[in-house]
Amino acid sequence: MNEMIAQTGSTAGKIWLASYPPTVPEYIPPLAHRSLGELFEESCSRFADRPAFSSMGKALTFRQMEEGSRKIGSWLQAQGLKKGDRVAVMLPNILQNPVIVYGILRAGMVVVNVNPLYTPRELEHQLKDAGATAIFVLENFAHTVEQAVSHTAIRHVIVATMGDMLGLKGHVVNLVVRRVKKLVPAWSLPGAKSFRQALSEGARQTLQPVEVAPDDVAFLQYTGGTTGVSKGAVLTHKNLLSNKEQMAIWLETAFLFKPKPDQLQFLCALPLYHIFALTVNSLMGIATGSHNILIANPRDIPAFVKELEKYRIHVFPGLNTLFNALMNNPGFQKLDFSSLILVFGGGMSVQRSVAERWHAMTGCPITEGYGLSETSPVATANRLDATEFSGMIGLPVSSTEVSMRDDEGLEIEIGNVGEICIRGPQVMAGYWNRPDDTARAMTADGFFRTGDIGYMDRQGYIKIVDRKKDMILVSGFNVYPNEVEEVAATHPGVLECAAVGVPDEHSGEAVKLFVVRKDPTLTEAELRTHCAVGLTNYKRPRFIEFRDQLPKSNVGKILRRELRG
Incomplete structure (x- = not known):
């Protein structure tokens, strides 16, 4: 049963509401889906023949996404994994990533996103902390799993290759990756299955329906460990569905002065294992029937720019460092930017000098937003109909309250600098198996302490000045x-x-x-x-x-x- 998002707090204290675009409500509507799997299945039916994700020139339609994810979910169930079991995904931005993630979710299991560049020590910590029993990994990083897996609860290892879903071209890609570029260190994982084996075996099984409730766990999203040991933020289906709804409402304001294309094309250069791309690219793309162009290695700027030449990008989520690197590439400077509707900056502060140069070069301003793994992630955003860079992280999105607190947790006056604290339906359920850390992160009245320092102006716009520890x-x-x-x-x-x-x-x-x-x-x-x-x-x-x-x-x-x- 869908439930109305709790409408706590008085409207009188929410000064940001006066700055909302006229189409944006104070609260998001009741959620239309109980789970991410339900949303995914509906979108795959509705947008069946549209491209959903592309990688290295190969596109997967929504129908193919549904088929692939169903096989993966069926295979996991056939191995004896049950609802709530944790499954790790250690993959870059390749087509297998969303197929696997949505397969796990449809089977009622919990996704544990893993940075493929982790060291064996970092990987072992995360797998043990999450209690993961299965892991999907690209062969390039299988040697890391080999060094870490013996000390964990992992019973199933599934190894993918870069070319698995690229058709005939995949054989050439694998040859280049393995033999020419030598990007696959030797590994040995007895009993490991290949991704293609899992797909083949899953095709002979039937995905058993699983009752998934809004408050069930969908992801353990590990923080980068910048404030100590890496902790798993427990994100429920409701958390992510709420943030999807908040973003969907906000996204529509981008089309107040620019026509909305029949199908939006998102650039996905940020890694899908990161919360920013997970929600803003993958989840929003699925929900809106959009096409995500996956960039497996955004650090190879010349190759990245060649990929950009092939598509008319409408939505470009990115970071300050990425925008800066692209602008210093001569090929990027020659691209046609006329299709750009929204460039969304997050993950770190966007510098004004970078934003102004980007606007002059592309004709499209960078719109900053703000969030964390613990907030699914988007908590604030600038108006998407803005025509200039503001230098602020924007307004609290619908159903979200932001309060500036002092060291004692008391609210401070508007305009004064304090810790940014957030309350809303997108705020995590807590840290995995860490009740003490969860208690320290939350105020008595239910606000999440971000550890970021900033202030709110009288229009409700927020400016970050820094991390407490920095x-x-x-x-x-x-x-x-x-x-x-x-x-x-x-x-x-x-x-x-x-x-x-x-x-x-x-x-x-x-x-x-x-x-x-x-x-x-x-x-x-x-x-x-x-x-x-x-x-x-x-x-x-x-x-x-x-x-x-x-x-x-x-x-x-x-x-x-x-x-x-």
């Missing part, structure tokens, strides 16, 4: 790395930069700036002069170090913690 304390004054980076990045000779705090005997901490040069002749003195114009003395970098590259997560987020050493 804040630099210089002689008792707070310095936010984002602000330092924003100013430094406006210098035309700077490609990328990151600011961190380093110990200083005089001021406690001092600002150190790591810089990747766009102009190889840029000097430390020039950059200091530039920063002095935009930053008061205590915020200016005391130390500047030039590097060839900055450490990044697989999503492309700059890792300040590694720079701190």
Whole structure:
């Protein structure tokens, strides 16, 4: 039975509602589906002959998605896995990924997304913590599974290849991957099945119907561990269906001044194992009958740009680092951007200098949003009918409340800086098997403490100033790395930069700036002069170090913690 989203809190205190587009309601309607599997099956029936996902020139229709996922779900059930069992997926953006994920969900099981670049230690921790009993892995990373699996509860290993779903072309792709590029280290996993075997065996089985309720667990989405040990955010079907509904309502405002195509084409360059792409690309794509173009390796910018030449992209979710890297590619600068309707920035702060250059180059502004694994992920977003970059993370989406709190958990006045706390139907059920961590993450009145510091203006727009732990304390004054980076990045000779705090005997901490040069002749003195114009003395970098590259997560987020050493 569908239930109305709890309408807590008084409208009077929700100053952001006055800034909503006229088509956006305060609350999302009652959910139309009980589970993600139900939504998926309905969309596959409704949009059967449309392309759903494409990879390396090969498209899968919604009908083919339904068939493939049914075989995977049937196979898992035939191995004795039951509703609620955890199944790990360790795959990049290839066609098998959504086929497997929706197969797991249709069988009533729980998806545990795994970063394929994990070390054996990281993988072992996640598999043991989740209690996963099966894992799907690309052969390129099977050697990692081999080193980790003996200490886990894994009983079933299914190994995929890059070419599995590419038809005849797949044989050539596999040959190149294995023999030419030598991207498949030797591995040995006795008893492992191939993905194609699982599909074949699943085709001879029948997918048994499973009663899945809105509050049942759909995903264990592990956080990056930036605040300690990696923890699994428990995301229910209701959490993700709610966020899908919130995004669907918000998405419609993008077409207030631009015509909506018959079928939207989403670019999916962010990894599907990350919550941003999982919801904004995969789930939204399925729900709206859209076509997701999968990019398996977005770090290969020349190959990425060649892929972009083949499609008219309408929706482009991305990160600051990705936008920046693309704009520095000569081929990208020559592309036709006339089809772009929405460019959605998230995962990290979008720098104004990057946003302004992107708008000038493509004619389409970057619209920033904000969220976390724990919020499924979207909690706030700028209006999608906006014509300029705002520098803010936007307004709380429908059915969502945002409260700024002090260290004691008390709400602070509008305009003052505090911790961003979120309450809404997309907020996780808690951390997997970690009641103490869950209790610490939630306020007494049900708000999730994000650990991000920011403020809300009188129109309800929110600005992030930084992570609590990234804040630099210089002689008792707070310095936010984002602000330092924003100013430094406006210098035309700077490609990328990151600011961190380093110990200083005089001021406690001092600002150190790591810089990747766009102009190889840029000097430390020039950059200091530039920063002095935009930053008061205590915020200016005391130390500047030039590097060839900055450490990044697989999503492309700059890792300040590694720079701190």
